[in-house]
Amino acid sequence: METVKYLLDETDMPTSWYNVAADLPAPPPAVLHPGTMQPIGPADLAPLFPMALILQEVSSERAIEIPEEVQSIYRQWRPTPLYRARRLEKALDTPAKIYYKYEGVSPAGSHKPNTAVAQAYYNKQEGVKRLVTETGAGQWGSSLAFAGALFGLEVLVYMVKVSYHQKPYRRALMETYGARVVASPSEQTAAGRAILAAHPDSTGSLGIAISEAVEVAVQREDTKYALGSVLNHVLLHQTVIGQEALAQLELAGDYPDVVIGCTGGGSNFAGLAFPFIGAKLRGERDMRVVAVEPAACPSLTKGRYAYDFGDTAGMTPLTKMHTLGSSFVPSGIHAGGLRYHGMAPMVSHLVELGQIEPVAVQQLETFAAGLQFARAEGIIPAPESNHAVASTIREALRCKEEGTSKTILFNLSGHGHFDMTAYTDFMAGKLKDFEYSDEEVAMALAGLPSVG
Numbered sequence: 001m002e003t004v005k006y007l008l009d010e011t012d013m014p015t016s017w018y019n020v021a022a023d024l025p026a027p028p029p030a031v032l033h034p035g036t037m038q039p040i041g042p043a044d045l046a047p048l049f050p051m052a053l054i055l056q057e058v059s060s061e062r063a064i065e066i067p068e069e070v071q072s073i074y075r076q077w078r079p080t081p082l083y084r085a086r087r088l089e090k091a092l093d094t095p096a097k098i099y100y101k102y103e104g105v106s107p108a109g110s111h112k113p114n115t116a117v118a119q120a121y122y123n124k125q126e127g128v129k130r131l132v133t134e135t136g137a138g139q140w141g142s143s144l145a146f147a148g149a150l151f152g153l154e155v156l157v158y159m160v161k162v163s164y165h166q167k168p169y170r171r172a173l174m175e176t177y178g179a180r181v182v183a184s185p186s187e188q189t190a191a192g193r194a195i196l197a198a199h200p201d202s203t204g205s206l207g208i209a210i211s212e213a214v215e216v217a218v219q220r221e222d223t224k225y226a227l228g229s230v231l232n233h234v235l236l237h238q239t240v241i242g243q244e245a246l247a248q249l250e251l252a253g254d255y256p257d258v259v260i261g262c263t264g265g266g267s268n269f270a271g272l273a274f275p276f277i278g279a280k281l282r283g284e285r286d287m288r289v290v291a292v293e294p295a296a297c298p299s300l301t302k303g304r305y306a307y308d309f310g311d312t313a314g315m316t317p318l319t320k321m322h323t324l325g326s327s328f329v330p331s332g333i334h335a336g337g338l339r340y341h342g343m344a345p346m347v348s349h350l351v352e353l354g355q356i357e358p359v360a361v362q363q364l365e366t367f368a369a370g371l372q373f374a375r376a377e378g379i380i381p382a383p384e385s386n387h388a389v390a391s392t393i394r395e396a397l398r399c400k401e402e403g404t405s406k407t408i409l410f411n412l413s414g415h416g417h418f419d420m421t422a423y424t425d426f427m428a429g430k431l432k433d434f435e436y437s438d439e440e441v442a443m444a445l446a447g448l449p450s451v452g
């Protein structure tokens with residue numbers, strides 16, 4: 001069976017990012033200062049981010065121009081291909097049409113360079129010399145390391161300790177790009193030392209690593225912090241994905257009934273879905289939009305919509321989001337990029353507005369789906385992306401049961417070449433499901449900050 005691939009010319013690459021804030025019926029709740037609990041202004045964020053990114057964070061302009069220098073770097077791998085998954089459709093014997101947007105063709109192997117390059121560009125423009133960040137499984141760290149190398153910026157990465165030891169090749173990738181990698185919690189920061197004093201064997205979490213990175217970033221004028229998901233400007237940069245997909249589906253003469261993405265902090269999902277949600281909000285088109293999260297880290301399906309910190313030490317501003325509590329330390333599922341306690345405030349807001357359906361899937365179902373996908377389509381998905389694959393397979397099988405033909409579009413956010421241990425473990429029957437019990441949810445949520 002022939003492969004069907006929809007390519008755009010370089011000249012058809014989007015020249016602006018799409019800002020969903022322009023189409024919202026109601027703005028999301030204000031971001032609060034962690035000390036005063038009052039709404040923050042741009043100046044409060046200045047120690048952390050360059051002003052251009054802060055202005056994007058609070059912008060309600062619909063189209064924000066992509067700087068020419070960023071576009072010229074994007075062109076190395078963008079526009080990314082859109083595939084029709086004909087062989088997977090056949091394997092599932094479904095009347096559904098399945099399309100996937102493949103972001104694994106970037107140098108770092110995922111969607112994350114879309115924002116890493118933009119962030120490095122604006123930091124460079126404003127005279128920053130060093131970027132500090134955290135990384136879980138290493139995808140964000142390697143994307144920022146790549147972008148830092150292009151712009152001559154130093155990059156320091158706090159990597160969650162369990163991944164630092166389990167994923168030596170991701171660390172090697174960051175170091176190859178010239179970044180320095182430190183296992184978190186570390187002795188280098190007050191936040192790290194406090195955790196180690198209380199839990200000497202701590203294997204770390206994204207929340208802890210963020211605390212360390214933020215602490216280091218605010219200490220030096222020439223250093224800023226960079227975040228790979230969750231924030232409005234990060235989601236904004238990812239919207240090249242959905243805009244390209246819209247144009248590619250037009251080439252295919254098709255339009256999705258269902259749009260699906262996996263959600264850790266929400267950025268690849270938002271990147272694909274927001275341009276479609278915009279069309280829905282403007283009353284132009286209608287479709288279902290599904291956000292897929294791990295059952296072991298179920299912020300959207302079991303968390304509370306409340307004000308919370310982005311990190312464990314309580315140093316970041318407070319945002320209203322679906323959260324499991326900033327003290328939450330997730331179980332060791334292999335989709336490291338999805339192990340975050342909170343969700344992007346903009347995604348949370350759209351869930352509250354009824355624009356997004358959240359679903360949770362278990363680890364074993366996601367790997368079974370990934371194997372089936374790899375054997376049909378040839379691409380080995382990242383464990384995170386397998387959540388979107390699993391949900392797509394569920395939808396396609398439902399079409400078969402109901403005898404309806406729907407068009408499904410999902411985001412294949414990255415490849416799994418650095419995650420083969422997880423696949424090996426799955427095939428050897430060593431992986432298991434983790435159910436996150438209601439008692440555990442209640443316990444983690446008990447520590448939420450009180451906001452009047």
Ligand SMILES: *Cc1c(COP(=O)(O)O)cnc(C)c1O
Nearest residue numbers: 229264265266267268337384414
């Ligand atoms: C980081 C990552 C994710 C999760 O992050 P989001 O911000 O929710 O997109 C998903 N897939 C891949 C391949 C990743 O690297």
